[in-house]
Amino acid sequence: MPRSNPRGVRIIAGLLLLTLCLTLQLGTADVAARQLVILNWPDYLAPSVISRFEKEFNAEVVEVHFDSDEHRTQALLKKSKGYDLILVSNSDLAAYARKGWISRYDPQQIPNLKHLDPKWQQAFPSSVGYGVPYFWGSVGILYRGDLVDQPITQWRQLFKPSANLAGRINMIHDGRELISIGLKSLGYSINSTDPAQLAQVEQLLLEQVPMVKSYRYLSLKPDSAIIRGDIHAAVVYNGDALMLQRYSDDLIYTLPDEGSYLWVDYFSIGAQASNTELAHQFINFINRPEIAAEQANHVHYASPNRAALKLLPPEYLSNPTIFPTSVPLENSEFLQPISAESLRQRNAIGAKILP
Amino acid sequence: MRLQSKITLTIIPMIIVPLLLVGILAYLELWSHNVNYSQEQISGYAKGLDTEYNNRIKIAEMALSSLANDDLIQDYLLTEDPDVRYGLMESPVLRRLVSLQKANPSLYEIRLILPDGFEELRVVNRDLPNHTEYEQLSDPFIVAADNPDPLSHHIAVNSDNGELALYVSRQLWLADIGQEGFNAMPELRAVISITLNIDEFATHALPKPWDQGRALLTDSSGNVLEGVGQQLHRPDWMPINLKPVNQSDWEEYTLFGALMAHHSRQIGPNLYLQILLPQMLINSTGRKVGGIVLLMMLATLVVVIPVLLVLLHRQFLSPIQTLNLALDNLGNMGQNSDQVKLRSHGDDEIGELYSAFNRMSQELYQSQQRIQNLAYIDTLTGLPNRALFQRNLDQAVAQSERDNHTLALLFIDLDNFKPINDNMGHQAGDKLLRMIAQRLLLNLRSSDLAGLIDHEHPDSNFSRLGGDEFTVLLPRLDAAHQAGIVAERIIGAVTQPFELDDQTIYIGASIGIALWPEDARSTEQLISHADQAMYEAKNRGKNCFKYFSPNIGQRSREMATIEQRLHLATENQAFELHYQPILETSSGQIRSFEALIRWNDEQLGRIPPDKFIPLAEQNGLIVEIGQQVLNQACEQLCQLHQQGYGSIKMGINLSTRQLTRPQFASEVINTLDRYRLKPSDIYLELTETSVMKGQKQTVRNLSKLSRLGIQIAMDDFGTGYSSLSYLKRLPIDLLKIDRSFINQLENDSNPAILSAIITMAHAMGLEVVAEGVELESQMRFLSDHNCDLVQGYLFSPPRPADGILELLQAQPVPLQQVSA
Structure with a gap:
């Protein structure tokens, strides 16, 4: 998608x-x-x-x-x-x-x-x-290698960003996907229906809100915010990452080891x-x-x-962005059909987080 | 009370009372206005809350309406497949709710509740935990689901947060046409419920300045609607059964002993906004404003009254006090004080008063001066009067004491002034006095007296004491005799004839001189001694001056004693009469006796009549003495008549003062009657001068006596005026020639004069008596010249009563026979 x-x-x-x-x-x-x-x-x-x-x-x-x-x-x-x-x-x-x-x-x-x-x-x-x-495809992190303190390899680095990164993060505008990477960053399955785990995710996402610059799909044009440097790190689809990398060599794409959301x-x-x-x-x-x-x-x-x-x-x-390596891929999951109750909880979380 | 106090007591109440009234009225008005204003504000505030409350309901209802008519939501509710419903539709529906809530953040909770009470969807825009997912037991849900009206609102405590909340709900009835066809009946699919915060209504502290008051939400029975735990914050603010009052009213409500103003407003069915405001607060704002007014009023008083008093004092009281003081000064204005004058005081009424005062003061000053002049100046002559004389004397004496000069006081009494005054009238007398004063003044101013008279103020040396008495003060004498020089000059001046009313008048002056410090130790004494010296001069034959000497003083003291004893003697009828016979020249027979008064005082011994009779004349005792003499003489004559000497007559001396009494004639007749005597048995002797002084009454008395048959004798003829014209005018029967003529018969001219008098008297039909016959030669002359009667020591001295019978018995019989 x-x-x-x-x-x-x-x-x-x-x-x-x-x-x-x-x-x-x-x-x-x-x-x-x-x-x-x-x-x-x-x-x-x-x-x-x-x-x-x-x-x-x-x-x-x-x-x-x-x-x-x-x-x-x-x-x-x-x-x-x-x-x-x-x-x-x-x-x-x-x-x-x-x-x-x-x-x-x-x-x-x-x-x-x-x-x-x-x-x-x-x-x-x-x-x-x-x-x-x-x-x-998958969802990963695209970041400015020249602007961040250290390479970003984990979702946690976005949810609990360093002082330098805080406020320069763009998150994806999709409740399902946000919850999924949230679950992944906590080490849970993206298909978890455990209300407690989801509640933790809700907490994680809510805490992140103040440090997120925007929830949106990044522009793929040369004047995109991440190219301009307004954004230092963004959650992107892997294909979009490749599109943007055509404009800048400083852009680094990561599929975190915790695993990701596959679609x-x-x-x-x-x-x-x-x-x-x-x-x-x-x-x-x-x-x-x-x-x-x-x-x-x-x-x-x-x-x-x-x-x-x-x-x-x-x-x-052989492009690892298109075809991820085995470790992250193994930890990644497709979203499976979820119970109505869990859906309700996820919907509620999405309604709370997204602007 | 003083004027200041009066004005203060008048003006202060006049200011205070209206100002106080105005202040109190303003206070009350402002107070009530403020109370009304507060109430209106609070009512307006309540109305605002009411409007706000209903606006919120309206907003919520509009939101509900849009949600209820939303296809997505309807679709969502009709979708039963959970995968679709929650997997696809819930999120868009939530987005829909969120966006609605974002447009109306006050709708802090939007919920979709299924008919079974399950809370299907819930959107909140605040951190609000969801305690209950199943709402079937919750009050708002039951109300909303069971309400016959699909739209409902309800106030309840939100169980999620314990706050009081307004629940606006709408039942959503839908027919599932997709599943059941067009004939499907609508079913209740959900209740959409919006939660609004109204905690602010319930817990709202009132805006300033009423923040002490509270707004409360209650139901109609007065139960306060409160969020859970809210009352813990304000335990004092939990009134019980706060029954709503009429919306337009303010009622009193006592809460925990505090008086509250209570106002209610119905803002929904069974929902009231009630306001409790401490009455004190309403009053205090009013009181504060009123207090400011009162304070301003008091400040005005504090400022105005002193200013007014100061102004009053400066503008009115002070000038009045000045005026008062000036009036006091005017009252105390002494002889030498200056005129009291006020500085002018503007052109107001007080200024006019000042001017009037100044005019009055000036007039008063001038009158005062005139009065002083009158008081010190003799109006007749323009000379200083007695009072000024006294003052001048005092000053002169004091000056003399300092300078060691001899001072002389000359006391001048005119001789023979009285007869002139009596005969020529007072106007003539006054004119004469003026002439005398002028002449004396002229003389005293002459240069040869320069050393003696104060040249700068010669008038001050010369005064008229009254009547014909003048004084001259000589303040700086080198020697005593200088006073005599001045006295002589005065006598010389006065004796010069005066032309008065075509007559030439001759008068003289007797002057007494007393010296300071030789003759007196006080001014009174000095005056007294000068006076005594003057009398001495008079006694020494008049028209001369006498220095005071201790002898004169002695005599004066004697005279005083004599006068004192005289009174006693008169009272005790201590006088006795001696009788001297008067014989007919031709026969040598005793024709009559002259009664002569004798006074032998127990203390003073014999006092001759010429010493006490003038005294009695002066002090008026003579009248009484004269009467005693008359009585005694008549009694003696009566005895003589009873003893057989019925032809003997009695001559009785009269005083002028007796003759001036209108009743004198009848008194004489009464006395005669008492002793059964005939008027012809006595004759009355009077002196030339007494006749000369004679007033009309004297003449009337004499005429009356004469008509009654009493003979009148002119005594001491030849010593006074010796005017025969009087003898013609008056009813005189007998002329007694003064002894001086008889004594000096040896002188060349006297026998001729005596002879002429006798002849002339006879010509006028008068009998003549010669007095003081002591020698046979004298007797011969008188006999030769046909003098009718004789009297004197040659025949007999005056004898006491018991001695006269002898005389009569010793007479030759023929005479007795003839008399009988």
């Missing part, structure tokens, strides 16, 4: 509505051209790939962007109709299916599924059959999709090995497409 996020949430929301309207207008005006409406992170599809698809399938791709899981959910809560494809993170997949926003895909119509590592499809039993894996993004067919066939064709298209490889090069995330990996260069394949 990664992506680049050049603008703020509000702008995205505005675009979302605008795009939606345009889509509907176009839909009625131009009957000849098929339209594919995708609810997606921004910058999460390589433009070359989209134009190639449009050409090949004589269709028009319309993207509606969100910039957080929650934002996406809100958009869907407002209006779930009209989306042919919806990009869903692993943690929301089952609920979306239960809510009826996404429907099972037809494997027959996606022959390229064979290129995919089956473990990603089977990873979350409650949502098997609802999403086709797109990328997977998988899936493309799902919208339950009320207007063109499920085209949607299937799109999923099949992007899972062509060469397309998948092109995508991976673009977004710097790890692709679940084994055929594509073969096409990718060794720099990509």
Whole structure:
């Protein structure tokens, strides 16, 4: 569930509505051209790939962007109709299916599924059959090696920052992920349902609040706060780290040894999709090995497409940011389905922490 | 009481009383205004709280309305799948609640409570632990869930924090159309509850200056709604059953002995805001303002009164005191004091008073001067009077004592002034006195007396004491005889004739001189001695001067003793009469006797009449003595008549003073009747001078006596005026020629005069008696010249009563026969 996020949430929301309207207008005006409406992170599809698809399938791709899981959910809560494809993170997949926003895909119509590592499809039993894996990644720390006193290797260093670091920290704007790294920093599982452990996390996060400069997705542009030096350390998705590192050699990315929060993004067919066939064709298209490889090069995330990996260069394949080393990875976890009670507690914590 | 006290006592109450009244009224007015103001402020404050309270409810209700109509929330509540509900929807719903709360931070707790009482969602913006997740037993929830009105509010203690809180709740009824179709009936899905802080209402201390007071929230029965533990902070502030009072009223409420002003305002159903304010506080603000007014008033008094008093004193009292003092000075203004004058005092009424005073003072001063002049100046002559003389004398004596000079006092008495005054009238007498004064003054100022008279103040040496008495003071004598020189000069001046009313008047002066320090030891003595010396001069024949001598003093003392004994003698009728016969020249027979008074005093011995009669004349005893003489003489004559000498007559001497008595004639007649005598049995002798002095009464008495048949004899004729014209005018029967004529018959001129008198008297039908016949030659002359009667030692001296019978018996019979 990664992506680049050049603008703020509000702008995205505005675009979302605008795009939606345009889509509907176009839909009625131009009957000849098929339209594919995708609810997606921004910058999460390589433009070359989209134009190639449009050409090949004589269709028009319309993207509606969100910039957080929650934002996406809100958009869907407002209006779930009209989306042919919806990009869903692993943690929301089952609920979306239960809510009826996404429907099972037809494997027959996606022959390229064979290129995919089956473990990603089977990873979350409650949502098997609802999403086709797109990328997977982690959450780590990006920091300014030239500005911090000592290398940051642990979550604890963000939660209990040194005097120098305090006030120069950017945290991710996602309750689930904040709680997860909080749990990790305390040595607990991110799937813990122990109210006491969660209460400790709540305490940890609340205590950190005064020392956090901002809770937001970092800009991936050259004028990003961490490039400017306003921010010395930030919680980022690993792909975003690679994007930003292109602008500065002082940026160091760490996946802490305590382990981290791992995620998988899936493309799902919208339950009320207007063109499920085209949607299937799109999923099949992007899972062509060469397309998948092109995508991976673009977004710097790890692709679940084994055929594509073969096409990718060794720099990509051996990049520890994309493919973490064994120790941190072993300590990292995917979020599993959590009890309602625990969800309530986590929701409450998120509501308290996030601005 | 003094004016200052009066004014003070008048003005101070006049200032104090109105000022005090104004002050008290202002105090009361301000006090009541302040109390009202306080009450209005508090009421306004209560109203503000009321509005605030209801505003909060409104805000909460609006928030509730927006939440209840929120699709997301409705969707959330209708979503039963826990994964969806909590995995997807709860977080956005919480965000929704949080953003609402951020817009309205006063909604400090927003909760979604499920119908079973489960607290589904809870958003708080303060550190507030959640003690209860299941609310089914909580009061607010029950109220909200059971309320027939979906909207409700309720005040209760928040069990999470123990604070008093306002719960505004809304029931959310939803039909699950998605699941149950359009015919689905709405069900109660949740109660949305907003918790508001109203602790501030309940615990709110009132704003200053009423921070001693308290606002309390109660229900209608007066139970105070308080958060848990709050009362512990203010145990004094837990009134029991504080029944709300009428909203517009203030009532009194006693709380733990303190009087409170009590005000209530209903701000919700069964909810009252009640305010207790210590009455003292309300009063004290009023009292403070009033106190300031009173203080200002007192300060005004303190400032105004002294200033007023000072002004009063300066502007009125002081001038009045000055005036008063000036008036006192005016009262005490002595002979030599200057005129009392006040400095001018502006042009106000007091200034006018001062001017008036000055005018009065000046007039008074001038009158005083005039009075002094009157007091010291003799108005007739312009000379110093007796009083000034006395003062001058005192000064002169003192001066003399210092300078060792001899001082002389000349006492001048005019001779023969009285007859002139009597005959020519007082106006003429006064005129004469003025002329005399002028002449004397002129003489005294002449240069040859320069050494004796004070040249600078010659008048001070010359005074008129009154009547015809003058004095001259000679303060610096080198020798005693210088006083005599001055006296002679005065006598010389006075004896010069005066032309008065076309008549030429001749008068003289008798002067007595007394010297200081030789003759006296005091001024009184000096005056007395000069006076005595003057009398001496008079006695020495007048128109001369006499120095005082101890003899004169001696005589004066004798005279004093004589006068004293005279009174006694008169009282005791101690006088006796001697009788001297008067014989007819032709027959030698005794015609009559002249009764002559004799006084033989037990102490002083014989005192001759010429010594005591003038005294008696002076002191008036003569009247009484004269009467005694009349009685005695008549008694003696009566005896003689009874003894057979019925033709004998009695001559009785009269004094002028007797004759001036209007009743004298009748007294004489009464006496005669008493002794059964006829008027023709006696004749009355009087002197020329007594007739000359004679006033009209004298003439009237004489005429009356004469008409009654009593003969009048003119005694001592020839010694006075010897004016025959009087004899013509008066009823004179007998003329007695003074003995001096008889004694000096040897002188050449006298026999002719005597003869002429006898002839003339006879011509006028008068009988003539010659007195003092002692020699046969004299008898012969008288007989030759037809003098009718004779009297004298040649025949018999005056004899006592028992001796006269002998004389009569010794007479030749024919005479007796003839008489009989």
